Amino acid sequence: MSLSRRDFLKLAGITTLSTLGSVSAVNLLRRDNIEASQVSPRPEALKAKRWAMVVDMRKFKTPEDYKRVIDACHSAHNVPDFGNPKDEVKWIWTDTFEHAFPGQESKYMPEGLKDKPLLLLCNHCDNPPCVRVCPTKATFKRSDGIVMQDMHRCIGCRFCMAACPYGARSFNWRDPRPYIRVENKEYPTRTIGVVEKCTFCTERIAKGLQPACVEESNGALLFGDLEDPDSEVRKALRTNFTIRRKSELGTGPGVYYIIGGSENA
Amino acid sequence: MLEKALTGSRRYWTWIFLLLGISGIGLIFYLKQLSYGLGITGMSRDVSWGFYIGQFTFLVGVAASAVMLVLPYYLHNYKVFGRITILGEFLAVASVTMCLLFIFVDMGQPMRIFNVLLHPTPNSIMFWDAVVLSGYLLLNIIVGWTVLGAEHKDVPPPGWVRPLIYLSIAWAPSIHTVTAFLYSGLPGRHFWLSAIMAARFLASAFSSGPSLLIILALIIRKFTRFDPGREAIQALGKIVTYFMITNVFFLGLEFFTAFYSNIPGHVYTFQYLYSGIEGHGKLVPMMWASNVLALIALILLINPKTRRNEKTLSIAAAAVFLSLWIDKGFGLIVGGFIPNPFERITEYWPTMPETLITLGVWAAGLLMLTVLYKIAVAVKEEETT
Amino acid sequence: MYDGGKIILGLIIFVAFVTFPFYNNIGKASKTPEPKLDTPAIQQMKERKCIEPKGFMRAEHMKLLNRWRDWVVRDGNSIYVASDGKRYAMSLQNTCMNCHSNKKKFCDECHNYVAVKPYCWDCHIAPKESET
Numbered sequence: 001m002s003l004s005r006r007d008f009l010k011l012a013g014i015t016t017l018s019t020l021g022s023v024s025a026v027n028l029l030r031r032d033n034i035e036a037s038q039v040s041p042r043p044e045a046l047k048a049k050r051w052a053m054v055v056d057m058r059k060f061k062t063p064e065d066y067k068r069v070i071d072a073c074h075s076a077h078n079v080p081d082f083g084n085p086k087d088e089v090k091w092i093w094t095d096t097f098e099h100a101f102p103g104q105e106s107k108y109m110p111e112g113l114k115d116k117p118l119l120l121l122c123n124h125c126d127n128p129p130c131v132r133v134c135p136t137k138a139t140f141k142r143s144d145g146i147v148m149q150d151m152h153r154c155i156g157c158r159f160c161m162a163a164c165p166y167g168a169r170s171f172n173w174r175d176p177r178p179y180i181r182v183e184n185k186e187y188p189t190r191t192i193g194v195v196e197k198c199t200f201c202t203e204r205i206a207k208g209l210q211p212a213c214v215e216e217s218n219g220a221l222l223f224g225d226l227e228d229p230d231s232e233v234r235k236a237l238r239t240n241f242t243i244r245r246k247s248e249l250g251t252g253p254g255v256y257y258i259i260g261g262s263e264n265a
Numbered sequence: 266m267l268e269k270a271l272t273g274s275r276r277y278w279t280w281i282f283l284l285l286g287i288s289g290i291g292l293i294f295y296l297k298q299l300s301y302g303l304g305i306t307g308m309s310r311d312v313s314w315g316f317y318i319g320q321f322t323f324l325v326g327v328a329a330s331a332v333m334l335v336l337p338y339y340l341h342n343y344k345v346f347g348r349i350t351i352l353g354e355f356l357a358v359a360s361v362t363m364c365l366l367f368i369f370v371d372m373g374q375p376m377r378i379f380n381v382l383l384h385p386t387p388n389s390i391m392f393w394d395a396v397v398l399s400g401y402l403l404l405n406i407i408v409g410w411t412v413l414g415a416e417h418k419d420v421p422p423p424g425w426v427r428p429l430i431y432l433s434i435a436w437a438p439s440i441h442t443v444t445a446f447l448y449s450g451l452p453g454r455h456f457w458l459s460a461i462m463a464a465r466f467l468a469s470a471f472s473s474g475p476s477l478l479i480i481l482a483l484i485i486r487k488f489t490r491f492d493p494g495r496e497a498i499q500a501l502g503k504i505v506t507y508f509m510i511t512n513v514f515f516l517g518l519e520f521f522t523a524f525y526s527n528i529p530g531h532v533y534t535f536q537y538l539y540s541g542i543e544g545h546g547k548l549v550p551m552m553w554a555s556n557v558l559a560l561i562a563l564i565l566l567i568n569p570k571t572r573r574n575e576k577t578l579s580i581a582a583a584a585v586f587l588s589l590w591i592d593k594g595f596g597l598i599v600g601g602f603i604p605n606p607f608e609r610i611t612e613y614w615p616t617m618p619e620t621l622i623t624l625g626v627w628a629a630g631l632l633m634l635t636v637l638y639k640i641a642v643a644v645k646e647e648e649t650t
Numbered sequence: 651m652y653d654g655g656k657i658i659l660g661l662i663i664f665v666a667f668v669t670f671p672f673y674n675n676i677g678k679a680s681k682t683p684e685p686k687l688d689t690p691a692i693q694q695m696k697e698r699k700c701i702e703p704k705g706f707m708r709a710e711h712m713k714l715l716n717r718w719r720d721w722v723v724r725d726g727n728s729i730y731v732a733s734d735g736k737r738y739a740m741s742l743q744n745t746c747m748n749c750h751s752n753k754k755k756f757c758d759e760c761h762n763y764v765a766v767k768p769y770c771w772d773c774h775i776a777p778k779e780s781e782t
Contacts, residue, residue, distance in 0.1 A: 038730060038731045038732070038733075039721045039725075039727040039729060039730055039731065039740070040727055040729050040731065041726060041727050041728055041729065042728050042729055042739075045728070078775075085309065085310065085311075085611065086304070086309040086310070087304050087309075087310075088309075088310050089310075095607055098608075099607040099608055099609060100607070102529075102530075102607065102608040103529065103530075129451060129452055129453075132388055132389070133389050133390065133391065133451070134386065134389055135380075135381050135386055135389040135391035135392045135395070136377075136380040136381055136383075136384045136386060137384050137386050138380070140724070142726060144726075148723065148724070150723050150724055151723075151773065152719055152723065153377070153380055153384070154373070154374065154377075155372055155373065155374050155375075155377045155378060155380050155381065156303070156372050156373015156374045156375075156377075157368075157371070157372055157373070157391060158313045158314060158371075158373070159389070159391050159447070161310075161313040162313060162314060162448075162451055162454065162601070162602070163451045163452075163454075164453075164606070165452050165453025165454075165606050166453075166606055167310075167311070167605055167606040167607055170310055171303070171310065171313060171373065172302065172373070173302050173303050173304030173308070173309070173310075174301060174302035174303075174304035175302060183775055185743070185775055186743065186744055187743075188743060188773040188774045188775065189773050189774075189775065190773055191374075191769065191772035191773050192301075192302035192303075192304075192373065193302060193303065193372070193373025193374040194373055194374060195373075202726065206726065206728045207728075246453060249452040249453055250452065251452065
């Protein structure tokens with residue numbers, strides 16, 4: 001390829017101009033001189049390609065087992081208790097099999113299993129409908145698979161609540177502060193008019209800790225990287241039959257359930 | 266032309282101040298909602314959209330229906346509508362404004378509303394709804410005002426307004442299609458998950474909007490010296506007839522798919538709405554009222570004698586409007602949330618503050634409509650004298 | 651002049667309305683804010699300095715906090731490397747307020763003076779202070 005001197009100069013001129021143009025555009029857009037290169041995760045932070053959870057229902061035996069796990073989450077995250085279903089806010093809760101897996105129940109399933117509460121929480125979907133519908137990107141999917149909620153940005157339109165097939169999202173219908181029994185001083189509360197949900201404890205993962213519920217579950221909840229064949233989660237999935245809630249909707253839920261038989265009910 | 270809204274009879278001013286008063290009451294209760302939170306409404310974790318979003322959805326339809334006057338006049342040169350396209354355009358302006366107000370009062374953090382523009386998210390249907398609604402509002406204000414202004418000055422409308430009119434014709438169905446997409450693309454909400462949703466929305470829009478126009482035209486004839494014309498009203502009556510038949514047909518299709526397939530998720534909401542489930546049936550009387558009204562309307566509309574009689578036509582128009590207001594403004598939105606994703610039933614009914622805020626928004630919209638119609642009618646009256 | 655009386659009356663009302671803030675505040679000068687740094691945590695420091703130079707913090711703290719929240723909530727970072735190379739956990743509630751445990755005398759002092767009401771505290775829990 002031969003380039004005449006004239007063409008070369010033209011090309012060089014255009015390149016220079018466009019580079020200058022884009023640099024000044026970037027400078028214009030940058031509103032302050034605080035650089036992003038100044039930040040990093042903690043070295044001890046837990047890392048994964050795709051966080052997921054296995055709920056081993058065989059290991060939940062007494063009401064105490066559930067309460068411990070739920071309380072750990074709700075007290076760590078300042079989740080209020082309004083004492084009425086209308087204003088209710090919850091990140092992790094229980095419901096029976098037929099309500100957790102509608103359409104999967106049968107008349108003749110083990111008696112104990114029918115009424116046994118299942119632990120429910122946000123499924124941190126591969127393809128989350130809540131993220132798809134959010135008009136401000138207030139809810140978004142992190143690169144490690146966690147579906148996160150930015151309470152600073154949420155405008156409270158509640159489109160995500162209509163979109164979530166798992167009923168995992170709660171809205172602050174009123175000021176939650178007076179209804180928080182014991183405040184965790186290290187975690188914020190919420191303001192009225194924003195949506196909240198389970199975050200897989202991003203604040204704890206960032207410090208190298210397991211999620212609060214997992215830590216309190218005595219091995220009944222497993223948390224790990226779905227893409228790492230040696231993770232706790234993958235080991236459990238390899239050796240047990242698991243089901244996921246409403247996976248037929250194409251959401252790719254990241255919470256797996258080991259239900260077990262009547263002997264565990 | 267605005268000055269025409271500043272002079273009027275005693276009746277005009279009484280009406281204006283009545284509407285101002287009602288929106289004032291609404292505003293007071295809105296301020297209360299702002300400080301207490303949306304918990305002041307009947308909405309809950311399970312039924313997270315209610316009256317406000319229902320009204321919004323219904324009114325998008327009313328707004329879109331302006332095209333039913335604009336299209337025949339500008340594309341088919343149907344002269345009879347020439348006199349009253351402005352009524353359709355100004356109705357659209359007032360309706361879209363009400364839509365935006367209803368969205369606003371439904372938001373948990375209204376002061377953050379510009380986050381939608383600050384962080385534009387093309388994968389969100391809500392983002393597109395904001396785009397098409399504001400676009401439609403702008404188009405109708407520009408077109409309506411310009412054409413009316415030209416009429417006021419006795420000159421033909423400027424040429425540049427023509428392309429905008431064609432654009433507004435294409436734009437009208439888009440606002441209601443996008444609004445239907447808000448609902449019809451959500452996995453796990455079986456009642457809404459229907460490809461026919463947008464078509465249903467348009468059919469109900471093009472029957473409820475023109476019904477309202479018939480009533481408004483009759484009111485204008487009664488109280489002013491401007492007559493929208495018997496032929497125009499009759500043509501609107503035919504439009505309402507065909508679209509109401511289509512609308513009921515579409516609803517029938519939904520029933521068939523739900524009940525013949527017998528898939529529980531698809532059946533439940535219909536059962537809840539029309540017969541109640543396990544003793545929960547707060548909406549059942551409303552939904553049957555809607556059905557009965559639709560039936561009455563169809564009888565009066567299909568029968569040529571009653572359709573041609575303006576008295577019975579106005580009854581039919583009112584029945585259509587009310588029937589669809591219940592069906593869309595209430596049943597469709599609330600029904601989508603019942604039963605909830607756990608197949609449990611939480612019922613919904615608007616609270617007193619919620620109702621007053623809703624009334625306030627309606628009053629504000631009517632106020633805007635009154636002022637706009639006052640101007641339009643005053644210009645029209647100039648011609649007749 | 652037609653309707654002269656009405657116009658003059660209207661003008662008087664308008665002028666009275668527009669100048670309201672001035673005559674309403676005559677003789678009520680607010681005192682200059684004096685944010686206090688006398689918390690126990692700050693007094694125990696060997697070298698009493700904030701994460702960035704005082705001038706920068708005074709002018710830019712709101713922008714810095716704005717970036718912090720995006721970096722933490724949206725990007726999953728938690729450590730801020732200051733211009734002197736020191737590392738801090740990015741947290742209003744747990745880092746800033748650990749030293750500045752006197753929200754009333756530190757934050758509110760200036761915010762009230764310039765009449766801004768940051769909504770940080772709608773969610774973030776302010777340190778316990780004795781009523782003064």
